[in-house]
Amino acid sequence: MPLLDALPLAASESNLLAARELMAFTLAFHIVLSCIGVALPAIILTANWLGLKRGDEDAMRLARRWSKAMAVTFAVGAVTGTVLSFEFGLLWPNFMERFGDAFGIAFAIEGIFFFVEAIFLAIYIYGWKRLSGWAHFWSGVPMVITGIGGAFSVVTANAWMNQPQGFTLDAAGKVVETEPFKVLFNPATSYEVPHMILAAYMVAGFLVASIYAVGMLKGRRDRLHKLGLLIPLTIACIATPIQLFVGDTAAREVADHQPAKFAGFECIQETGTHQTEYLGGVCTDDGVKGAIGIPDLDSFLVGFSADTKVIGLEDIPADERPPANTLLHLAFDAMVGIGTALLGLAAWLAFVWWRRRAMPQTPWFLRAVAVSGVASIVALWCGWIVTEVGRQPWIVQGFMRTEEAVTEAEGIWFAFAGILLLYAALGTIAILVLRGMSRRWREEGDGTESESPYGPSPTPEELVR
Amino acid sequence: MSKADVAAVILWIGATLYAVFGGADFGAGFWDLIAGDAEKGERPRAQIQRSLTPVWEANHVWLIFILVVLWTAFPEAFGAVMTTLYVPIALAAVGIVLRGAGFAFRKSIRSLEYQRAMGAAFALSSVLTPFFMGAVVGAIADGNVPAAGNGDAFSSWLQPLPLFTGALFVASGAYLAAVFLVVDSRRSGAADLESYFARRALAAALVAGAFAVAGLFVLHADSSYIYDRLTDEALPLVVVSALCGLGVLVQLLRGARRGLRPLAIGAVVAVIWGWGVAQFPYLLPTSLKISQSAAPGPTLDAVMIVFAIAAVVVLPSLGLLYWLSQKELLGE
Numbered sequence: 202m203p204l205l206d207a208l209p210l211a212a213s214e215s216n217l218l219a220a221r222e223l224m225a226f227t228l229a230f231h232i233v234l235s236c237i238g239v240a241l242p243a244i245i246l247t248a249n250w251l252g253l254k255r256g257d258e259d260a261m262r263l264a265r266r267w268s269k270a271m272a273v274t275f276a277v278g279a280v281t282g283t284v285l286s287f288e289f290g291l292l293w294p295n296f297m298e299r300f301g302d303a304f305g306i307a308f309a310i311e312g313i314f315f316f317v318e319a320i321f322l323a324i325y326i327y328g329w330k331r332l333s334g335w336a337h338f339w340s341g342v343p344m345v346i347t348g349i350g351g352a353f354s355v356v357t358a359n360a361w362m363n364q365p366q367g368f369t370l371d372a373a374g375k376v377v378e379t380e381p382f383k384v385l386f387n388p389a390t391s392y393e394v395p396h397m398i399l400a401a402y403m404v405a406g407f408l409v410a411s412i413y414a415v416g417m418l419k420g421r422r423d424r425l426h427k428l429g430l431l432i433p434l435t436i437a438c439i440a441t442p443i444q445l446f447v448g449d450t451a452a453r454e455v456a457d458h459q460p461a462k463f464a465g466f467e468c469i470q471e472t473g474t475h476q477t478e479y480l481g482g483v484c485t486d487d488g489v490k491g492a493i494g495i496p497d498l499d500s501f502l503v504g505f506s507a508d509t510k511v512i513g514l515e516d517i518p519a520d521e522r523p524p525a526n527t528l529l530h531l532a533f534d535a536m537v538g539i540g541t542a543l544l545g546l547a548a549w550l551a552f553v554w555w556r557r558r559a560m561p562q563t564p565w566f567l568r569a570v571a572v573s574g575v576a577s578i579v580a581l582w583c584g585w586i587v588t589e590v591g592r593q594p595w596i597v598q599g600f601m602r603t604e605e606a607v608t609e610a611e612g613i614w615f616a617f618a619g620i621l622l623l624y625a626a627l628g629t630i631a632i633l634v635l636r637g638m639s640r641r642w643r644e645e646g647d648g649t650e651s652e653s654p655y656g657p658s659p660t661p662e663e664l665v666r
Numbered sequence: 667m668s669k670a671d672v673a674a675v676i677l678w679i680g681a682t683l684y685a686v687f688g689g690a691d692f693g694a695g696f697w698d699l700i701a702g703d704a705e706k707g708e709r710p711r712a713q714i715q716r717s718l719t720p721v722w723e724a725n726h727v728w729l730i731f732i733l734v735v736l737w738t739a740f741p742e743a744f745g746a747v748m749t750t751l752y753v754p755i756a757l758a759a760v761g762i763v764l765r766g767a768g769f770a771f772r773k774s775i776r777s778l779e780y781q782r783a784m785g786a787a788f789a790l791s792s793v794l795t796p797f798f799m800g801a802v803v804g805a806i807a808d809g810n811v812p813a814a815g816n817g818d819a820f821s822s823w824l825q826p827l828p829l830f831t832g833a834l835f836v837a838s839g840a841y842l843a844a845v846f847l848v849v850d851s852r853r854s855g856a857a858d859l860e861s862y863f864a865r866r867a868l869a870a871a872l873v874a875g876a877f878a879v880a881g882l883f884v885l886h887a888d889s890s891y892i893y894d895r896l897t898d899e900a901l902p903l904v905v906v907s908a909l910c911g912l913g914v915l916v917q918l919l920r921g922a923r924r925g926l927r928p929l930a931i932g933a934v935v936a937v938i939w940g941w942g943v944a945q946f947p948y949l950l951p952t953s954l955k956i957s958q959s960a961a962p963g964p965t966l967d968a969v970m971i972v973f974a975i976a977a978v979v980v981l982p983s984l985g986l987l988y989w990l991s992q993k994e995l996l997g998e
Contacts, residue, residue, distance in 0.1 A: 269774075276770030279723050280763045286733045287759040290748035294815065297737050298745030302961030305738030309972045312731050313980060319724045320983045327720045327996035343983075379961070381968040609816060610752045623760065627767055630784075634774045641776070 217604050219613035220292040223620060225589070227284055229582050230624050234278030236581065238318070239352045239398065240405035241271050242325075242344035244433045249341065251432075253334050259425045263432070265329055266642055267409070270635055272326045277631050279319070281624075292613070296596050296606035299376065303368040304358055304597075306381045311354030318347035349398055353390075356397045360389035363588065364458055365597050388458065392451035393588070399444040400584065403543065404577045406437025411574030412639075414567045422562070431560050434570060437577070438547035445540055449502070455591075456503045459598065460512040462591035465523035466533035467499055472513040476500045481534055484526040523593050532583040532590075539580035546573055669967070670960035673739035674949065676973045678942045680735060684728035685938055686842060686931055689835070691722045693843025695765065695792020696836065697866060698785065704778060711785070713859050715773060717850045720996045722769065724987060729762075731976075739969045740959040742813070743949045750817030751805055754798040754828075761795030764788070773998075796839050797832040804831025806950060807885075807892050807941065813954035827881075827888045834877045838934050841870035845914065845930040852923060853992070868918045871930075875911050878937065891951050895944035903943060907936035 245267045252261030286308075289297050297305075324332075325341040332340065361367075367383025368376045413430035456463040463469075468484035469476055476499035482492025497507035514522050523529060546569050553561040596603040667675075694714045701707030701714075737744040748755065768788030772781050805811060805823040823829075844867035851859035885893040896904060910932035917926050949956050960966060990996050 273770055273774055276723065276766050279726060280766035283726070283730060283762050284759050286730055287755060290733070290737065290744055291752050291756055291759075294745045294748045297748070298741050298815070301737040301741030301744060302739070302965040305734060305741070305961075306965060306968045306972075308734040309738050309969055312727065312734050313972060313976050315730060316724065316727045316976065316980045317983055319727050320980070320987045323720045323724060323987055324990060324996065327998060328990070330997055331995045332990075377962060379965045379968075381964055608749060608752070610749065610819065616756060619760070623763060627763065630767070630771055634771050637775055 213604065213607065213609070216609070216613050217607045219617055220607045221603070223613060223617040224288055224292055225586075226617070227281065227288060227620060227624070228585065228589075230628065231278065231281040231285055232581060232585065233404065233578055234274055234281060235352070235355075236401040236404035237271070237274045237408070238278050239348040239401035240436075241267065241274070241409070242322075242341060242348055243402070244405060244409060244436055245271065246338065246341050246345060247436065248428075248432050249338050253338060257428075259428050260432070262425065262647060263429050265647060266638075268326050268329070269638060271322070273631060273634055273638075275319075275322055277627060281627075282315075284620075291610070292608055293596065293606045294608050296601060299374065299601065300365075300368075300597060302376050303365075303379050303384050304361055306379075306384050307354045307358035307361065310385070311351050311358075314347040314351035314354060318344055318351060321347070348401075352398050352401060353394050356394045357385055357387070357390045359588070360393040361387045362596060363393070363592055363598050364389040365600055370600075389454070392447060392454050395447050396444070396451050396584070399440045399447060400577075400581050402440040403437045403444060404574075404581055406433040406435075406440065407543065407570075407577040408433075408574035410434035410437065411571050414570035414573075417562070418564065418567050418571060427560065427562075430570060434550065434560075437543075437573075438550050441540070441543050441547045445544055448537070448540060453503055456511065459592070461514070461517045461521060461523060462587075463503075464512055464514045464517065465526050465591050466529040466587050467511075468526055468530045469499070469511055469513040470515055472510065472516045474500055474508045474510050476503075476509075476511045478502065479530075480538075481531065484530045489530070521594060523591050525590060529587060529591055532586040536580045536583035536587065539576045539583075543573060543577065543580075546570070668957060668960075669963060669970070670739070670956050671947075673735070673960065673966050673969050674942075674946075674956045676969060677732065677735045677739065678939070679973075680728055680731040682935055682938050684725070684732060685835075685838075686934055687721070687725040688728055689796065689839040689934070690842040690846050691718055691725050691839075692765070692792045692796045692836075693839030693841065693870075694718050694847065695769075695789045696840040697843060697847070697863075699789035699793060704782065709856070709859060710862060713847060713851055713854065713856065713863075716854070716997070717847060718769065719773070719998070720991045721987060722766075724984060726762075726766065735969060735973075739961050739966055740949055740956070741961060743954055743959040746811050746813055746815035746817075746950060746954065747802070747806065749815035750811045750819070750822050751802050753819050754801045754805075754823050758795050758798040758802070761791040761798065764791035765795055793836055796835040800832035800835030801828040803835070804828035807831065807945065808888060809891065809951045809953070811950045811953070813950055813958075825888070826884050830877070830881055830884050834874070834881055837870060837874040837877050838937075841867065841874040842930055842934060844870050845926055849923065849927055853994070864918055864921075867930075868915070871911060871914050871918065875908075875915075878907070878911075891948075892941070892944045895946075896940060899946075900940040900943040903936045903940035907933050907940065910936060 245264050248260045248267065249264035251257050252259075252264055321340055321343040325337065325344060328337045328340055361384055364387045366387050367380040367385075369378040371377045410430045410433040413426050416426050417430065452463070467476075468479060468482075468489045470486065470488050475497050477494040477496050478498035479489040479492040479494050482489040500507050500509040500511055503509045503511050514526075549561060549566060549569070553559070553566075592598055594602050594604065596606045694717065698707075698711055698714050701710045736747075764787045768784045768786075768791065772784035772788060775781055775784065801823045805825070805828040808825060808827040810822040810825065810828070811817055844863050847863040848860055848867055851857075851863055882893070882896070885896065910929045913929040914926060914933065917924065917929065945951050947955050947957065949959050961969075987996075
């Protein structure tokens with residue numbers, strides 16, 4: 202029987218791998234832009250508010266420049282997000298067909314948030330010239346709310362995949378009844394949603410700050426650069442300690458509700474108390490090799506006592522264990538490690554500010570800020586690897602395996618190669634465009650964006666005049 | 667009217683708004699594409715960019731709305747469409763990426779060479795994307811999507827009706843865009859651009875009208891179910907569309923601008939609802955009915971609530987955006 206199954210399975214296994222890689226890659230690309238879309242508006246409005254309230258020209262200029270950069274990142278994010286919507290159907294049609302009526306509700310709500318965000322983003326970005334200062338400021342506020350609401354909707358859909366509830370299946374496995382509130386507020390919502398929103402604020406904050414830190418390291422130590430570093434960094438540094446608390450809670454919840462995932466990323470083989478916490482290393486069937494082990498700590502972290510029993514992979518059926526345990530384990534460690542290092546950076550800023558009422562400007566501090574942006578993105582990716590790879594082999598935990606969900610369509614590897622090239626070009630051009638804008642602002646001042654395509658030319662009415 | 671029917675109407679409203687506003691944005695890309703070299707095309711392209719910049723992203727969200735309503739309210743139909751028409755759908759997705767990114771990048775860079783490359787990506791994909799979307803819609807109308815899904819990846823849409831519908835989508839987008847651009851140019855006070863786009867609106871109206879009439883013949887030869895109903899229950903809407911289209915022609919020939927936009931929108935909307943009426947009660951003619959594919963009641967309730975919220979929150983916001991944009995209060 203297994204021999205008979207092996208042949209047709211080979212094709213679908215290849216499809217499964219291709220679909221998972223494609224989904225992972227496009228999600229990893231998009232998630233960075235989503236973070237910017239969720240959190241950058243708050244950073245921009247902080248600068249805008251300072252500019253209006255205190256008549257601070259530099260803060261105003263920053264808000265204006267950031268909003269122009271956001272116009273580019275939002276456009277790229279809107280199209281890469283659309284690709285993901287298509288991929289739900291193109292790559293995982295059986296998942297959508299079976300669970301779209303439950304899982305989809307969250308996305309319907311996300312649609313509203315995205316809509317309102319797109320509308321007010323346009324009003325804010327293109328309202329600088331002709332709207333009055335405070336009217337313009339308030340036109341930006343809906344972006345902050347819808348960013349958080351949108352993040353809630355999308356992440357709660359993912360939370361549902363981890364802890365599905367709010368639906369009834371008939372004998373054939375078809376959803377016959379739904380309870381939308383239970384879908385939207387599933388148990389994993391309570392930690393996944395705040396974890397991601399805080400991550401968005403950290404990524405956007407550290408990323409923007411890191412750009413100005415690089416500028417300062419190049420000797421551009423004017424007030425604009427200091428403010429451009431300090432505003433986003435402060436916001437990210439406020440989010441960081443809360444994030445570590447939320448993340449710690451999330452790990453405990455995962456240990457309770459998704460023991461296979463927890464055992465996977467902690468690489469626990471045998472069920473028992475007094476589990477050792479391993480940092481780094483390679484995960485093997487005999488436990489972690491080449492790692493730093495801290496006795497009892499894992500049990501303590503799960504239940505605040507070394508006597509806490511933690512389930513090992515031995516108690517998970519072989520065909521329900523997450524794959525690539527070393528990858529999972531290292532991704533988890535990298536996420537926690539980077540988060541902890543960023544907490545150190547936040548403490549550094551807070552300490553110097555407390556002692557001197559000024560931000561630290563030593564080269565080492567600037568270097569730390571300069572790497573914090575990329576580091577926070579790496580932590581973000583690692584977190585998604587932990588939650589997505591850790592849930593495998595399930596697409597809907599306990600209800601549908603990923604291999605059941607995948608399309609039978611051919612050419613997924615081909616599509617993956619095409620998307621890889623397309624996104625490589627997209628990412629490269631986006632970065633070049635943003636760098637070009639920044640260089641232009643530096644060399645020529647603000648307000649020099651070309652008004653029309655194909656060369657600097659006046660607007661139609663100016664031509665008519 | 668059952669809950670499932672209401673959900674189908676919501677889906678159709680989303681499709682209508684996307685076809686009108688999103689369609690016009692794609693159509694503007696078509697005019698951008700054929701506007702000639704950098705010097706000749708500079709002013710029309712500038713007007714296209716000014717008209718599109720504040721609104722295209724909001725208009726694009728209607729597509730997301732259609733997708734989420736389809737997969738939430740009618741998951742089986744969604745699965746069937748996706749597993750059959752994945753080739754044109756994937757090509758449309760790539761087109762969406764190139765269109766949006768090309769447009770956003772073009773106005774953020776200075777070098778003429780790169781602007782040209784980005785502009786080409788934007789304009790070319792503005793033509794290909796609605797073509798593939800039209801092919802998807804045509805394949806559904808043609809009855810080429812089996813309810814169980816996994817229909818043939820190529821013969822499902824490489825057929826006369828789907829390809830024709832693709833061409834019709836491109837033409838009607840170009841038609842709407844030209845009419846909108848006439849009004850926008852007039853407001854900008856650019857008389858030469860106004861007549862530039864008026865000439866193109868006239869040409870596009872004739873082409874789109876000819877396509878629509880020819881489409882009826884293709885339908886007649888191809889898909890009797892839709893044709894029968896289009897010439898029966900849906901006939902009033904077909905007539906309305908034809909009258910609106912004629913109205914646009916008359917106004918353009920007279921050089922008048924009054925009612926131009928509502929008439930052009932009416933011509934397109936009437937066709938979309940005519941198609942909807944003709945398909946009823948099928949979601950996938952003639953293999954899957956709306957009622958057979960519908961999600962459980964509470965999910966449909968949720969879709970209706972979401973739509974009600976959208977009507978209260980999104981539509982006024984969208985109105986505000988358009989009002990500010992039309993008042994020329996938004997700009998770079």
